Amino acid sequence: MTAPLSSRTSPAHTSAPRRRLPRLLLPGGLRVRLVAAFGLVAVAAALSTGALTFREARTGILQQSQDTVIRLLRDRIDTLAPDLAFPPGQGDLDGFATSVATADPSQQWRVLVTYHGLSATSIPQDPFAELTPALRTEATTHTATVFQRVTADGGRSCLVVGMPVMFASSDDERTATGLTVFVVVPQDSELAYVQALVTAGERATVPALALAVLLALLAARGVLRPVRELRHATRRIAEGRLDTRLAVHGSDELAELSHSFNETAAALEESIAELRRMEAKARRFAADVSHELRTPLAAMSVVTDVLDEDAVGLDPDTAIAVRLISQETANLARLVEDLMEVSRFDAGTAALHLDEIDLVESVRRTLSSRAWQDRVAVRLPDPPALRGRVDPRRLDVVVANLVGNALRHGAPPVRLTLRELRRPPASGGTEQWAVIEVLDSGPGISETVLPHIFDRFYKSDTARTRTEGSGLGLAITAENVHLHGGTIRAANHPDGGALLTVDLPLPAAKPEPETQPETEPETEPETDEESRA
Numbered sequence: 001m002t003a004p005l006s007s008r009t010s011p012a013h014t015s016a017p018r019r020r021l022p023r024l025l026l027p028g029g030l031r032v033r034l035v036a037a038f039g040l041v042a043v044a045a046a047l048s049t050g051a052l053t054f055r056e057a058r059t060g061i062l063q064q065s066q067d068t069v070i071r072l073l074r075d076r077i078d079t080l081a082p083d084l085a086f087p088p089g090q091g092d093l094d095g096f097a098t099s100v101a102t103a104d105p106s107q108q109w110r111v112l113v114t115y116h117g118l119s120a121t122s123i124p125q126d127p128f129a130e131l132t133p134a135l136r137t138e139a140t141t142h143t144a145t146v147f148q149r150v151t152a153d154g155g156r157s158c159l160v161v162g163m164p165v166m167f168a169s170s171d172d173e174r175t176a177t178g179l180t181v182f183v184v185v186p187q188d189s190e191l192a193y194v195q196a197l198v199t200a201g202e203r204a205t206v207p208a209l210a211l212a213v214l215l216a217l218l219a220a221r222g223v224l225r226p227v228r229e230l231r232h233a234t235r236r237i238a239e240g241r242l243d244t245r246l247a248v249h250g251s252d253e254l255a256e257l258s259h260s261f262n263e264t265a266a267a268l269e270e271s272i273a274e275l276r277r278m279e280a281k282a283r284r285f286a287a288d289v290s291h292e293l294r295t296p297l298a299a300m301s302v303v304t305d306v307l308d309e310d311a312v313g314l315d316p317d318t319a320i321a322v323r324l325i326s327q328e329t330a331n332l333a334r335l336v337e338d339l340m341e342v343s344r345f346d347a348g349t350a351a352l353h354l355d356e357i358d359l360v361e362s363v364r365r366t367l368s369s370r371a372w373q374d375r376v377a378v379r380l381p382d383p384p385a386l387r388g389r390v391d392p393r394r395l396d397v398v399v400a401n402l403v404g405n406a407l408r409h410g411a412p413p414v415r416l417t418l419r420e421l422r423r424p425p426a427s428g429g430t431e432q433w434a435v436i437e438v439l440d441s442g443p444g445i446s447e448t449v450l451p452h453i454f455d456r457f458y459k460s461d462t463a464r465t466r467t468e469g470s471g472l473g474l475a476i477t478a479e480n481v482h483l484h485g486g487t488i489r490a491a492n493h494p495d496g497g498a499l500l501t502v503d504l505p506l507p508a509a510k511p512e513p514e515t516q517p518e519t520e521p522e523t524e525p526e527t528d529e530e531s532r533a
Helices: 030-083 090-101 133-141 188-238 253-313 316-347 359-369 392-409 473-483 526-532
Strands: 110-115 118-121 146-151 157-168 174-186 355-358 376-379 387-390 414-422 432-439 487-492 498-505
Touching: 030 090, 030 146, 030 157, 030 174, 030 188, 090 110, 090 118, 090 174, 133 146, 133 157, 133 174, 157 188, 188 253, 253 316, 316 473, 355 359, 355 392, 359 376, 359 387, 359 392, 359 414, 387 392, 387 432, 392 414, 392 432, 392 473, 392 498, 473 487, 473 498
Parallel strands: 376 414
Antiparallel strands: 110 118, 110 174, 146 157, 157 174, 355 387, 414 432, 432 498, 487 498
């Protein structure tokens, strides 16, 4: 009599739908992101490898335990069944159940034997709660061995095996005897093995993560070194060191990037050098032309002055021509002087000759020397409320250009305001400022013209009502303001008109020494101011 072995597995667990993980925002630089990426890859690899290993090991352990139990049970039944009387009585079933339980060397088997309406257990009064109705039905209605892993109320995992006892005939036909044997085997040792695997996996995760972080740091160091060199080289290029080049190592993408940077830097250096040569030639040309024009223009100005005096006695057409020549000669002389001034700014030879003056008196002198007192409304502080060390000649140019620009291109009335402004002193700065504001009543400045109003030779027909001048006046004004360390800006006043504002820092006057020899040259602080400008 044999009991053929077959298995029926329990239903597989359905996997839960995978959720989309939120995007991780990793702060920090590239090094942090590389280390985090390597760490995540290492953790994912360790977890996935550990999960697969745990699954295979758990399945192997449980499968081996299951096969061992079924083999022992089958051998025991094959040994005891031929001596069992049929139909068996209650005493026969009790003895058979006890004999089957002894097949386990560890004496942990619990056996239930059923025969039609009779049943016997290896442990008296054992309720055999682990045996489910489904397993009982499967074992009694089929000729195959069935098993099921269940969890008892105490949380212990058990293997329940049901094996029907069959009669074997000579022609290999098997007939059910109606006798069924159920065995409950605790799997504490198997679960201990599985838990040991989990503990080993958890312990291996930390070294794997540490190794991944170390590899990430090494990889980040190798990747970031050329990136860091490229950043430093780019910064040197921005500082004007156009001869900067990168060392090219290897033939990977970073090496190709370094090679491209070197080619770009070389092309940029060549282009900048060519632009500088062209700019130097243009500046030299303007300076030379302006210088060469000064002598003949001086002679022409003298002649035109004489002709102006005699124009009264000339006929009307000749007088008009003489006055036109005189006016254009004066305009050309001013243009040459402006070009000479621009050339000095470009060459870096423009110097400040500072002197402590009364700014109110200087503004009034500028207006009176050009007969603008009646055309310009002024709002000035009471003298000598505002004094400072400035270059008187350059301050005169600034005020004259601002007011003249407003009179030529704006509309009356023109208002000039001079006031004092005190700011918290910055590091190495000054706390006293002179603010000069010139406001006309014209249509204002177009928004497209405002960014270019201080550019050289820039003129726009839509910027003002008229377009007289060379386009150098405001550019020279801005250069003089910057030479003082100040700022100049243009805007449209909310009530209409163009508003030009100049902020000039006023360094404190230096105390005079108590005694000073007459032969000692006066101290000139202009060098420091010029260098700062």
